[in-house]
Amino acid sequence: MQLHITGLSKTYPNGVQALDDVTLSIPRGMFGLLGPNGAGKSTLMRTLATLQDADSGSVQLTDVPGTINVLRDKDAVRRVLGYLPQDFGVYPKVSAEDMLDHLAQLKGLSSRGERKDVVERLLKQTNLHDVRKKALGGFSGGMRQRFGIAQALLGNPKLIIVDEPTAGLDPEERSRFHNLLVEIGEEVIVLLSTHIVSDVSDLCPHLAIMNKGRVLLSGTPQALVGLLKGRIWVTSVSRAEVDALKAQHTVISTRLYSGKTQINVIADGHPGPGFEPAEPTLEDAYFAAIGGHVGMKRSLVADGAFVDTSSVIV
Template sequence: MELEIEHLTKSYGAKTALNGISLRIGEGIHGLLGPNGAGKTTLMRLLATLLEPSSGTAAIGGVPLRDKAQIRRMVGYLPQEFAVYPGMSVLEAMDYLALLSGMRNRAERRRRIDALLEQVNLTEQRRTKVKALSGGMKRRLGVAQAMVHEPQLLIVDEPTAGLDPEERIRFRQLLNRFSEGRIVLLSTHVVEDVESTCEQMTVLHRGELRYHGRTGELTAAAAGRIWTAEMERGQWERERERFPVLSAVPEGAGMRIRILADEQPYAGAQPAVPTIEDAYLYLMRKEAGVR
């Protein structure tokens, strides 16, 4: 199973939301990162056949996007704003959405729904009206409905928004299991989700492809540019604008800071091992021409 994208472009009048993207994505979990307006949602909606491309092509397992009926049987999609019929119970909503996904066998639907509700920890809420669910529960319901017909490509947009740390861990484990033999495209602002689950990742910026490859290779690009230092609060207030600060944590009477710099920024500053978040911020500043 492979997702192939060739020169995919989407324009709205004079504005180009996605500009000639070409990439190939194989089985497993693939991270999709980029600031607001980068083109991530446009790309996901194109792959889910909710938008028509202005030019270019894409195919999932050899099936082109223009074959909408077949593609929709192959794709599961959780948008950032997931809404479902509030007057239905969780079980009713899942059954209805499974029918819309083409699952005609009632016994098979029930088996699949029961298993998914267990996996997303919603079994006890199966009779609860959707409108009575918390934000995190609704997000988990969205994840379950996207998976119900066992799609070959699962697209999830900000799936851990509103989930507590324990739920995020549970969700990442669920994605790992589901991705065997399938493609999962994970778009998120929670860089920890990418670092914890994605071997490969893509970064978009202003509608263009800025990085596509192994997660570890992006991290390696920031090596030698991440520093940690301790300083008194007074010094911190005076010098905080000199270098890009990635984090600043109070520590006793002073501050421990994490800095992006090509060379040692302060006497006593120590080199640090970069994280994915460090590498992503380095890439974004590089793209913006900021040093």
């Protein structure tokens, strides 16, 4: 089972090009879509979820069984789709059990007995069974997100889309939500859209980095990190020294650490006094891609990624 996206483009009436020739092959399992706000992630999610149309391109969902043309056969897509949008609204006075039962009816589960079994199973799977009689308005943010996954799992979907699912969750709920996503992703395609790098590095064996509607990098975390092997250097300086270093070097990220500013730069050779080599991380690959310092050559495939070391730009 795979989701094949080819040449997908979308420009809004205000002139903003939200998707620019997006091409991806997404296998079964967890796939991370990583990018800053405004990268085009939500537009891609809504297009795949049949909530809006693309201007051009094609999307095929294969072996479900058969092949579904996602952009044309929207009813067929919806029968195999589970969707948790970034903003998930609920009826605050309705219990989790009753709401899930109602949504199951809308999903086509007409048998009351079958619905009861499905609802109970999903509430247990998402660790909400003990609060099934509680009104949704009294749920915490993490509980609401787990309920969102429960409704997305109705009908045994083959493609599950989750958009920024851990934003605002505390560490405990975030960990619980991660474990749930990994469990779900063993047998279906789970497309996880986020701007949180650690969510993708913890969960996803494959990912793509997007910005301004384009796919910048795509592949395994190991392949993307490998692009920067031997090219990341780090130093710690006072705040007053930061601007001068930015003028002299290609800085990809800065952060405060123990009262000083830690600066990561990308360079082919040693950038000078005070710098030490650092093992690259997925966060480095993300910031390097967003900053335009590493790119993708789609004609080359290495270690599961459409990338090549010669595509690194400094």
